[in-house]
Amino acid sequence: MxxxxxxxxxxxxxxxxxxxxxxxxxxxxxxxxxxxGFVPLETPHLEYTEVLIGNAEGDVQxxxxxxxxxxxxxxxLRFDLTVPFxxxxxxxxxxxxxxxxxxxxxxxxxxxxxxxxxxREFTQCDFDFVGVESLFADAEIIMTIISSIKALNVxxxxxxxxxxxxxxxxxxxxxxxxxxxxxxxxxxxLPKIGKDKVGEALITNLNFNDSQINRVFDFLNSSDYAALExxxxxxxxxxxxxxxxxxxEEMESILFKAGVQDFAKLDLxxxxxxxxxxxxxxxxxxxxxxxxGSIASGGRYDQLASNFTKDKLPGVGASIGLDRLxxxxxxxxxxxxxxxxxxxxxxxxxxxxxRLANELRSNNLICEVxxxxxKLKKQFQYGDRRKFQFVAIYGxxxxxxxxxxxxxxxxxxxxxxxxxxxxxxxxxx
Amino acid sequence: MxxxxxxxxxxxxxxxxxxxxxxxxxxxxxxxxxxxGFVPLETPHLEYTEVLIGNAEGDVQxxxxxxxxxxxxxxxLRFDLTVPFxxxxxxxxxxxxxxxxxxxxxxxxxxxxxxxxxxREFTQCDFDFVGVESLFADAEIIMTIISSIKALNVxxxxxxxxxxxxxxxxxxxxxxxxxxxxxxxxxxxLPKIGKDKVGEALITNLNFNDSQINRVFDFLNSSDYAALExxxxxxxxxxxxxxxxxxxEEMESILFKAGVQDFAKLDLxxxxxxxxxxxxxxxxxxxxxxxxGSIASGGRYDQLASNFTKDKLPGVGASIGLDRLxxxxxxxxxxxxxxxxxxxxxxxxxxxxxRLANELRSNNLICEVxxxxxKLKKQFQYGDRRKFQFVAIYGxxxxxxxxxxxxxxxxxxxxxxxxxxxxxxxxxx
Numbered sequence: 001m002x003x004x005x006x007x008x009x010x011x012x013x014x015x016x017x018x019x020x021x022x023x024x025x026x027x028x029x030x031x032x033x034x035x036x037g038f039v040p041l042e043t044p045h046l047e048y049t050e051v052l053i054g055n056a057e058g059d060v061q062x063x064x065x066x067x068x069x070x071x072x073x074x075x076x077l078r079f080d081l082t083v084p085f086x087x088x089x090x091x092x093x094x095x096x097x098x099x100x101x102x103x104x105x106x107x108x109x110x111x112x113x114x115x116x117x118x119x120r121e122f123t124q125c126d127f128d129f130v131g132v133e134s135l136f137a138d139a140e141i142i143m144t145i146i147s148s149i150k151a152l153n154v155x156x157x158x159x160x161x162x163x164x165x166x167x168x169x170x171x172x173x174x175x176x177x178x179x180x181x182x183x184x185x186x187x188x189x190l191p192k193i194g195k196d197k198v199g200e201a202l203i204t205n206l207n208f209n210d211s212q213i214n215r216v217f218d219f220l221n222s223s224d225y226a227a228l229e230x231x232x233x234x235x236x237x238x239x240x241x242x243x244x245x246x247x248x249e250e251m252e253s254i255l256f257k258a259g260v261q262d263f264a265k266l267d268l269x270x271x272x273x274x275x276x277x278x279x280x281x282x283x284x285x286x287x288x289x290x291x292x293g294s295i296a297s298g299g300r301y302d303q304l305a306s307n308f309t310k311d312k313l314p315g316v317g318a319s320i321g322l323d324r325l326x327x328x329x330x331x332x333x334x335x336x337x338x339x340x341x342x343x344x345x346x347x348x349x350x351x352x353x354x355r356l357a358n359e360l361r362s363n364n365l366i367c368e369v370x371x372x373x374x375k376l377k378k379q380f381q382y383g384d385r386r387k388f389q390f391v392a393i394y395g396x397x398x399x400x401x402x403x404x405x406x407x408x409x410x411x412x413x414x415x416x417x418x419x420x421x422x423x424x425x426x427x428x429x
Numbered sequence: 430m431x432x433x434x435x436x437x438x439x440x441x442x443x444x445x446x447x448x449x450x451x452x453x454x455x456x457x458x459x460x461x462x463x464x465x466g467f468v469p470l471e472t473p474h475l476e477y478t479e480v481l482i483g484n485a486e487g488d489v490q491x492x493x494x495x496x497x498x499x500x501x502x503x504x505x506l507r508f509d510l511t512v513p514f515x516x517x518x519x520x521x522x523x524x525x526x527x528x529x530x531x532x533x534x535x536x537x538x539x540x541x542x543x544x545x546x547x548x549r550e551f552t553q554c555d556f557d558f559v560g561v562e563s564l565f566a567d568a569e570i571i572m573t574i575i576s577s578i579k580a581l582n583v584x585x586x587x588x589x590x591x592x593x594x595x596x597x598x599x600x601x602x603x604x605x606x607x608x609x610x611x612x613x614x615x616x617x618x619l620p621k622i623g624k625d626k627v628g629e630a631l632i633t634n635l636n637f638n639d640s641q642i643n644r645v646f647d648f649l650n651s652s653d654y655a656a657l658e659x660x661x662x663x664x665x666x667x668x669x670x671x672x673x674x675x676x677x678e679e680m681e682s683i684l685f686k687a688g689v690q691d692f693a694k695l696d697l698x699x700x701x702x703x704x705x706x707x708x709x710x711x712x713x714x715x716x717x718x719x720x721x722g723s724i725a726s727g728g729r730y731d732q733l734a735s736n737f738t739k740d741k742l743p744g745v746g747a748s749i750g751l752d753r754l755x756x757x758x759x760x761x762x763x764x765x766x767x768x769x770x771x772x773x774x775x776x777x778x779x780x781x782x783x784r785l786a787n788e789l790r791s792n793n794l795i796c797e798v799x800x801x802x803x804k805l806k807k808q809f810q811y812g813d814r815r816k817f818q819f820v821a822i823y824g825x826x827x828x829x830x831x832x833x834x835x836x837x838x839x840x841x842x843x844x845x846x847x848x849x850x851x852x853x854x855x856x857x858x
Contacts, residue, residue, distance in 0.1 A: 003479055005520035005737045008504060011473035013517055015525065019469040023459070030452070035790040037768075037797035037815070040448040044440035044550050045474060045536060046494070046506070050432055065475070067496030070540050075437060077475070088442055091434035096444065097814050099800060107474060111499050121473050134801035136773065143783075147790070257780040259787070308434045339466075344565065351686040354572075358688070361464040361576070368466035371528060372563035385526050386466070 010112070010120030021329055022123075022322070025152060026105055029125060029320060032148045033103040036140065038127050041102040043084035045109075049076040052083050054307035063110045077109040081126045082304075082317070089130060090308030098131025105322075125322045130304060130315030135247060138280040138300055139254040141316045145284055145296040146263045154325060156287035159296070160267035163248050163280050166231075167271050169240035170219055174212050182206060184271045190220070191269060220268050228252055228266055251280060278302045282318070289328050295321040338426055339366035341383040345395040346373040353394055356404070356422060363423050384409060390426060394419075439541070439549030450758055451552075451751070454581060455534055458554060458749060461577045462532040465569065467556050470531040472513035474538075478505040481512050483736035492539045506538040510555045511733070511746070518559060519737030527560025534751075554751045559733060559744030564676060567709045567729055568683040570745045574713055574725045575692045583754055585716035586724070589696035592677050592709050593728070595660075596700050598669035599648055603641050611635060613700045616645070620698060649697050657681055657695055680709060707731045711747070718757050724750040767855055768795035770812040774824040775802040782823055785833070785851060792852050813838060819855060823848075 007013060014022060030040070049066050053076070065077040078084055081104045089096070105125045112118055127144060129137045142159055149157050164184065171180040186201045195217060202208040202216065228248055234241040248266060255264050264282075272281040279300030286295060298318025305313045340360060342353050353369055360367040368388075370379045376393070383391040393405040404422055407414040408429070417425055436442060443451060459469070478495050482505070494506040507513055510533045518525070534554045541547055556573060558566045571588055578586050593613065600609040615630045624646060631637040631645065657677055663670040677695065684693050693711075701710040710728030715721065727747025734742045769789060771782050782798055789796040797817075799808045805822070812820040822834040833851055836843045837858070846854055 002738060003483055003736050005480065005516040005734075006477065007473055008475060008477060008498075008502065009500075011475060013473070013521065014469075014471035015517070015521060016468040016470060016531075019471050022471070023469045027456070027459075030456075031793075034766075035793070035795055037795060039445040040443075040452045041445065042443035042448050042451070044436055044442070046437060046440060046538070046550065048435065048437060051434065054432055062499065065498060069437075069494060070491065071438075073437065087434040088444070092442065092444060099811070101797075102445075109475070121475065129800070132800045136798070136800040140798070140800060253776065254779070257776070258783040259780075305434075307432050309431060337463075347682065347686070350683070351688075354687040364460075364464070366464055366466060368530075369565070369569070371558070371561045371565040371569060382528070 008120070010114035010118075012119060012121070018326070022326055025322060025326065026125075028151045029148055029322075030103070030105065032151050033127050033144065036101075036144045036147070038101045038103040038129075038144075041085070041088065041104055042106070043078070043081070043088060043104070045078055045107070046075050047078060047084065047087075049074045051087055052076050052078060054083075063112055065109045065111060078106075079108055079110050081106060081108065081124045082128075083307075085126070085128060086305040086313075087308055089313060090305045090311075093311075099129060099137075100131055101127070101129045103127040119323070123322050125320040126317060128304075128315055128317030130313060130317075132316070133314050135250050135254060135280070137316045139251060139258060141298060141318050142255065142264055142282060143258055143260055145282075145298075145318055145320070146260050148320060149284065149296060152325065154286060154295075154328070155289070157263070157284055157295070158287070159264040159282050159284045160270050161251070161264060161280055161282035162266065162268055162270040163244045163251075164271060164277050164299070165240060165244035165247065165279060166268070169234070169238055169244050170216070172238060172240050174208075174215060176206055179206055187216070187220075187269070188271045247280065272297065272299055276301045276304075280316075286328075292324045292328060293321070295324055297321075336387065336389060337366055338429065339388045340368075340390040340392055340426055341379070341386070341388040342367065342369045343376060343379045343391060343393045343395075344370040344373045345393065349394050349396075349399060352399070352419075356392075356394070356419070359423055360426065363427065365423070365426055380407075389429070392422070437549070439543035439547075441548060441550070447755070451755055454751060454755065455554075457580045458577055458751075459532070459534065461580050462556050462573065465530075465573045465576070467530040467532040467558075467573075470514070470517065470533055471535070472507070472510070472517060472533070474507055474536070475504050476507060476513065476516075478503045480516055481505050481507060483512075492541055494538045494540060507535075508539050509537055510535060510553045511557075512736075514555070514557060515734040515742075516737060518742060519734045519740075522740075528558060528566075529560055530556070530558045532556040548752070552751050554749040555746060557733075557744055557746030559742060559746075561745070562743050564679050564683060564709070566745045568680060568687060570727060570747050571684065571693055571711060572687055572689055574711070574727075574747055574749070575689050577749060578713065578725060581754065583715060583724075583757070584718070586692070586713055587716070588693040588711050588713045588725070589699050590680070590693060590709055590711035591695065591697055591699040592673045592680075593700060593706050594669065594673035594676065594708060595697070598663070598667055598673050599645070601667060601669050603637075603644060605635055608635055616649075616698075617700050619649070676709065701726065701728055705730045705733070709745075715757075721753045721757060722750070724753055726750075765816065765818060766795055767858065768817045769797075769819040769821055769855055770808070770815070770817040771796060771798045772805060772808045772820065772822045772824075773799040773802045774822065778823050778825075778828060781828070781848075785821075785823070785848070788852055789855065792856065794852070794855055809836075818858070821851070 069075050107121050108124045109121050111120055145159055167184055168180050171177045171183050176183055182205060186198055190198050199213050202213055231245050235245050255261050270283050277299040281299030283294035284296035296318055300316045302314050303312055304315055342357055357367045357369050380391055391407050398404050402419050403416045404419050405416045498504050536550050537553045538550050540549055574588055596613055597609050600606045600612050605612055611634060615627055619627050628642050631642055660674050664674050684690050699712050706728040708729030712723035713725035725747055729745045731743050732741055733744055771786055786796045786798050809820055820836050827833050831848050832845045833848050834845045
């Protein structure tokens with residue numbers, strides 16, 4: 001009985017050319033992280049459920065791929081790379097030493113309802129700098145984001161940052177410091193659900209009155225986008241304001257000295273929904289594609305590994321939204337790598353053809369030798385379908401003249417060149 | 430309550446420097462596959478159990494990570510990359526077109542008893558060339574193996590190849606062609622269990638008599654390692670011998686013309702245990718580390734996707750034993766990449782330091798700026814622990830002279846050089 005070939009809903013194959021594009025993006029990101037001193041760290045796809053979800057209950061549970069293995073262990077596919085990283089730090093922290101910088105690119109699993117751009121298996125791309133309290137570390141994560149997105153060549157973008165402490169200061173001013181987490185969670189939805197609904201939520205969930213609500217929107221508007229100047233007077237209002245604004249001033253100064261001030265802007269509407277952030281937070285938006293949401297987000301946390309250890313473990317980290325970025329890349333538009341198909345004219349010529357193939361590959365040029373001595377038409381069809389840049393023929397005529405016939409498939413132009421010039425001609429094409 | 434940080438038995442974290450080494454190996458292999466025209470293809474880690482195991486029963490079942498997901502689907506973590514590839518070909522074959530060359534590097538899961546070098550989660554590294562009957566494709570897979578292992582720089586090695594058809598011809602001569610699969614499975618164990626035990630197994634499982642057993646060992650010995658010449662007389666003995674030996678002759682000729690004859694040798698003891706191989710098969714051994722077994726194995730198959738389609742789908746494929754290769758690499762002995770730690774002497778100097786960092790990274794040099802203006806001793810200790818090649822200081826003295834102080838950590842030598850020379854000095858170090 002033959003079986004119907006199919007994948008699970010929310011799980012996808014990545015065929016070429018998409019897989020080629022993803023592979024290129026990952027190579028660029030990895031190298032960029034490494035140039036900033038981050039090292040790779042790999043954790044298993046499957047872990048003890050207890051390790052991954054800690055004492056958490058509720059919503060997260062429904063989304064888990066959780067089961068009993070053959071040894072009756074309660075196990076779970078990882079749903080992010082942050083919890084496993086926290087576990088590694090608690091387990092191997094002494095060996096790793098602090099400060100420590102790691103990146104991890106790997107697949108995670110969540111049983112969400114599949115929808116456009118949301119998959120049950122997705123690729124997470126994280127980098128973290130732990131064991132540092134200095135704002136230089138925050139700035140470095142932002143600089144790494146900027147350098148990464150630049151390297152991916154996906155258009156203009158801005159990192160928008162804020163300080164959770166500033167929002168806490170506002171919460172204190174409003175007399176709801178104890179409900180600060182809920183307050184931030186609501187404010188975070190502003191770009192998505194708008195002012196009216198945020199106002200409603202503040203009334204319903206936090207019993208805000210009109211004057212409190214007006215204060216919130218005044219605050220957010222008065223200093224919209226990069227208006228640190230407007231915030232300065234608040235430094236005298238409370239200790240929390242003073243700390244928060246001083247940090248933002250230092251941040252601005254470091255980013256300026258790093259020469260990235262044009263790529264990173266203060267934005268008080270950024271506060272990140274996640275509970276564990278405690279300081280500077282940021283999201284990144286493409287100027288031409290704001291609709292895909294933030295493509296690189298992160299922030300500072302005080303205690304990453306609280307489920308595993310009572311030791312303080314401050315740090316800064318961010319994620320690149322690889323799947324989102326890939327969703328806007330048209331694979332057709334990517335500049336293709338230089339590539340050449342060498343036709344197979346039979347055993348008589350194949351030694352020279354193999355030698356040329358070796359030479360091309362040694363020069364980092366993609367090269368295939370057609371796998372049988374078939375009709376030329378068939379070999380050219382293959383070259384077309386695989387989108388080779390060039391197809392070359394080395395047969396009887398070419399041998400007698402020590403030449404090779406080279407056809408550029410896009411233009412159809414054909415020329416015969418000395419055998420020894422092949423690598424150079426392809427390289428400079 | 431804090432949770433004990435731990436991993437499941439047979440599942441491992443890969444910490445630096447091991448993860449760095451693995452990442453480097455994977456980069457080298459990916460690039461090499463790409464230079465030969467293979468493209469990446471990614472499939473999900475989780476699939477329908479039916480899709481992965483087909484109609485198979487028995488042993489394989491015990492090793493599966495199989496469970497019911499929240500939608501009550503019978504699902505399973507993939508145990509290899511070959512079955513998912515076969516599924517993709519049956520599902521998307523028209524879109525992909527034939528011939529088609531893909532590589533895949535990804536983690537697979539088997540619930541085997543964990544032991545040294547055997548893990549429940551392991552990295553599989555496969556490349557296949559499907560839709561071709563020509564021996565050029567077989568030769569190309571061997572050439573790709575040779576080029577890959579050379580690029581990894583792990584010492585001398587030999588690809589040892591044979592033809593399953595030759596062993597079938599022998600089985601026919603012995604009158605047991607119908608039991609050829611079992612015969613090959615037993616012969617395959619020769620290097621592991623030795624002549625005596627193979628002889629016993631032939632008697633017990635296939636009712637061999639003494640003359641049959643003698644014939645087997647005569648055959649295997651008479652032409653031990655690269656003695657195609659000795660086989661030629663057999664071409665007259667049967668049609669099967671004739672086909673098998675002609676193929677080996679053609680293979681030898683192609684490999685010679687490709688200039689890789691020193692890396693690939695005929696070895697009649699190679700027959701691969703797996704049932705689906707039908708033609709040329711090969712294993713690869715490191716000259717200095719034969720004990721780790723084959724580091725690259727594969728062969729030709731007639732019908733890869735028989736579970737999913739009745740269409741014939743011939744091809745050739747191989748796997749690189751990445752985990753085995755990594756087991757013999759001492760991370761300490763790997764040549765370290767050029768890297769430099771720039772000390773942080775405070776906000777006054779940091780703009781120049783950031784500019785230098787940018788310049789170094791643009792030149793593909795790994796560079797970190799220490800994340801706070803700490804005591805120099807502390808910054809140097811960090812440089813030592815992270816094994817930077819250089820630590821550099823740019824402070825008051827250096828600024829006034831437009832210089833930078835550079836210390837090589839391995840030798841302890843220190844020198845002061847013009848600021849503009851930094852990149853050049855590191856590059857040529």
